[in-house]
Amino acid sequence: MIKSRHxxxxxxxxxxxxxxxxxxxxxxxxDLLYTxxxxxxxxxxxPKKERKALEAALEPLLRPKPNASFLGMRPKLFFYNLAxxxxxxxxxRYWLRNKVGEPPVLYSEVDLEYxxxxxxxxxxxxxxxxxxxxxxxxxSGKKATAEYTLDPKxxxxxxxxxxxxxxxxxxxxxxxxRRGSVLKKEAGYSLDNIxxxxxxxxxxxxxxxxxYFNEDYLLVQVDSTVADHKVDLIVKIKNETPDLAKNEYxxxxxxxxxxxxxxxxxxxxxxxxxLEYNDFTIIDKENLFKPRIFDRTLYFKKDDLYNRTDHNxxxxxxxxxxxxxFVKNQFKVSDTIGxxxxxxxxxxxxxxxxxxxELLAKTNSANYTGTELNLNWSNRNxxxxxxxxxxxxxxxxxxxxxxxxxxxNVYRFGTEANLIWPRIISPFKFESxxxxxxxxxxxxxxxxxxxTKLYSLQTLKGSFGYLWKENERKEHLFNLTEITYASPRNVxxxxxxxxxSTASLGRVIEKQLIxxxxxxxxxxxxxxxxxxxxxxYKGSIDLSGNITGLLSGANIKKGDTIKVFDVPFSQxxxxxxxxxxxxxxxxxxxxxxxxxxxxxxxxxxxDEMPFIKQFFNGGTNSIRAFRxxxxxxxxxDGSTNNNTFxxxxxGDVKFEFSTEYRAKIYGLVKGAVxxxxxxxxxxxxxxxxxxxxxxxxxxxxxxxxxxxxLRFDFSFLVLRTDLAFPIRKPYLADGERWVLxxxxxxxxxxxxxxxxxxxxxxxxF
Numbered sequence: 002m003i004k005s006r007h008x009x010x011x012x013x014x015x016x017x018x019x020x021x022x023x024x025x026x027x028x029x030x031x032d033l034l035y036t037x038x039x040x041x042x043x044x045x046x047x048p049k050k051e052r053k054a055l056e057a058a059l060e061p062l063l064r065p066k067p068n069a070s071f072l073g074m075r076p077k078l079f080f081y082n083l084a085x086x087x088x089x090x091x092x093x094r095y096w097l098r099n100k101v102g103e104p105p106v107l108y109s110e111v112d113l114e115y116x117x118x119x120x121x122x123x124x125x126x127x128x129x130x131x132x133x134x135x136x137x138x139x140x141s142g143k144k145a146t147a148e149y150t151l152d153p154k155x156x157x158x159x160x161x162x163x164x165x166x167x168x169x170x171x172x173x174x175x176x177x178x179r180r181g182s183v184l185k186k187e188a189g190y191s192l193d194n195i196x197x198x199x200x201x202x203x204x205x206x207x208x209x210x211x212x213y214f215n216e217d218y219l220l221v222q223v224d225s226t227v228a229d230h231k232v233d234l235i236v237k238i239k240n241e242t243p244d245l246a247k248n249e250y251x252x253x254x255x256x257x258x259x260x261x262x263x264x265x266x267x268x269x270x271x272x273x274x275x276l277e278y279n280d281f282t283i284i285d286k287e288n289l290f291k292p293r294i295f296d297r298t299l300y301f302k303k304d305d306l307y308n309r310t311d312h313n314x315x316x317x318x319x320x321x322x323x324x325x326x327f328v329k330n331q332f333k334v335s336d337t338i339g340x341x342x343x344x345x346x347x348x349x350x351x352x353x354x355x356x357x358x359e360l361l362a363k364t365n366s367a368n369y370t371g372t373e374l375n376l377n378w379s380n381r382n383x384x385x386x387x388x389x390x391x392x393x394x395x396x397x398x399x400x401x402x403x404x405x406x407x408x409x410n411v412y413r414f415g416t417e418a419n420l421i422w423p424r425i426i427s428p429f430k431f432e433s434x435x436x437x438x439x440x441x442x443x444x445x446x447x448x449x450x451x452x453t454k455l456y457s458l459q460t461l462k463g464s465f466g467y468l469w470k471e472n473e474r475k476e477h478l479f480n481l482t483e484i485t486y487a488s489p490r491n492v493x494x495x496x497x498x499x500x501x502s503t504a505s506l507g508r509v510i511e512k513q514l515i516x517x518x519x520x521x522x523x524x525x526x527x528x529x530x531x532x533x534x535x536x537x538y539k540g541s542i543d544l545s546g547n548i549t550g551l552l553s554g555a556n557i558k559k560g561d562t563i564k565v566f567d568v569p570f571s572q573x574x575x576x577x578x579x580x581x582x583x584x585x586x587x588x589x590x591x592x593x594x595x596x597x598x599x600x601x602x603x604x605x606x607x608d609e610m611p612f613i614k615q616f617f618n619g620g621t622n623s624i625r626a627f628r629x630x631x632x633x634x635x636x637x638d639g640s641t642n643n644n645t646f647x648x649x650x651x652g653d654v655k656f657e658f659s660t661e662y663r664a665k666i667y668g669l670v671k672g673a674v675x676x677x678x679x680x681x682x683x684x685x686x687x688x689x690x691x692x693x694x695x696x697x698x699x700x701x702x703x704x705x706x707x708x709x710x711l712r713f714d715f716s717f718l719v720l721r722t723d724l725a726f727p728i729r730k731p732y733l734a735d736g737e738r739w740v741l742x743x744x745x746x747x748x749x750x751x752x753x754x755x756x757x758x759x760x761x762x763x764x765x766f
Contacts, residue, residue, distance in 0.1 A: 025143040027082050033108040037067040038147035046155040059120050067106050077103040108145040128190035129153035157190045160231040171247040178205040190232055195221045207309035210249030218242040252305045253341035256282045259290045261347040291385045317436030322423055324387045326351045355379050373397030389421045415448035439469035456510050457490040476523045485515040505689050513611045514568040517545040537581035546572035555606035563606055571611045575601035589665035595766045597657040616655035616681050621761035624677040626706020626725040633681040635702050636692030638732035652681030654695045671712040678705045705729035723759040
């Protein structure tokens, strides 16, 4: 009897909830809830595939959009009704009604005739001339739907595309760019394609000197009388096209104002001293910039045929110099020579010197979270060649929020100087045709790091190399040399005792000297938000001591170790590849995936890779179901040692895979569910770490973790929380590594041993 009452109560509660979520209560008197519209394309002369495609294109055009529904319920409408009418414009009730909820979409807001015309126009603009349509509605209780039926007849296709045949300069130019036309014979008529073709022709003519031309001077006539359900498209130049638009132009004077002042009400030119340099006239009374930077930055030269590509590339390069606050460009018809343009560049410099303080929140791969204070001083025009010098000082503290190293805080301070030249400093000539200025960069830095209760490290770094971008998607970074010198300080008895029991820990505080070239290549199109599939790839190679080792004949296996400043230099090759794929599933959801493959090989003067150059796994930006840097190598379980802290586990080979479904939950709150897999391995046997060596069975030694998390996107930063747990543990016996059957979320002991909470800044990838 009691069970029956519970069932009855459950059914009544469910019925009330469904009724509430349906949103049909609290409607205005005499009105109905609009639940959506449908489009039915019926035509005996249109193939079924075309009808279905047309229906799919037409339905999103219907207005208004009905309330969002899920399994027949409308939760946003439910919360709107639940909140009722708030008495003030703030508070929980106001938030629930206006932020979480949404008002009902009423049938009285639906204009059947307007929607019918929209659908009919779309069909006719896409070649279904003489389309007929009917609109109707259906009422069911307090709900109403709209139904639209279209008869599109037969599709009109393009028989021929005709371009101007006259011998005028503009007519000939339009005719010459017909190759690559988006208007194809036998294709269906499309008004959108006609608009695209006008834009394409305009773009092509801009590359051929027609500066004053624009697509509005083109007309595409449609002749539907040429054949049964066929059209001819005739591209014409409008009679009212002005003479300026009919001519092609070359470049005459190129005038640069490098110190252009913007007053409050108008722009004024302050300097009036003129300097002639190659093809440029530079007006810079204060001599702020060396003229050669404009020769390297601007693509136009005297007598060049105007083209939009060089126009845009020049502007991009001026902006990319990082020296000017405003960049303005103007072309005027020359007063002295016909069909020529004078080019003017008005440049407003940024303040030459500036100082900036930054307070940062940060996380790192070791699962440490903390804060950092940066002080930066900049000089944006050091030697009048747009060279940028930045000197920074920093200090911060990092703590591990969760994990065995909680309490072993890290304190850091240091300084760094960066000098960037807006050119490639090299004995070899380097040409770049992109809109990004190639740069030479020199860096020198010092850092002191104190790991509480353990040890301190001081690190001196320096590098000299080149950065250049082929375009916005492809970037290269080549350091001719990158030097790192690390030296330990203040090793505590606690850490020394751990070294005595685990010798490999001594590698962390060894003196290290690393020098050699590095190169990385990055490709990304993730900035193209309209693409459904976007990619990111970064490949890098790190070489240390290769030439020195070769010339000196260093061979640690034979005892021939070479030292520089009484420190054995490291000799190795390290290669790493990272690939990311982003699949857009909707306006607020995506599937993000990442694969990382890397390997490092020490030889010659080194028996193993230096610790700071090895690979690590686990943590906030890696396999999140395992503590930071605790996973591996191989089947080795580092958590079984008796250390009072958890030492970082490192390896020579790395494989990592992650996939994450991301979706917006509400407002600035986004959610994710994810799966991570991977491990690290050593290339050589280590008696202290059995099972760590890389072998052909490496796929059987992968760790796998799953989890979910929230991302709070505040625009200026993303705060990320992830909760994860392992479903495969590589350090267990073969055949017992999958632990899905041992998951017990209700068991506190299981949660303590398996649940890993990650707090981080930014997305993991």
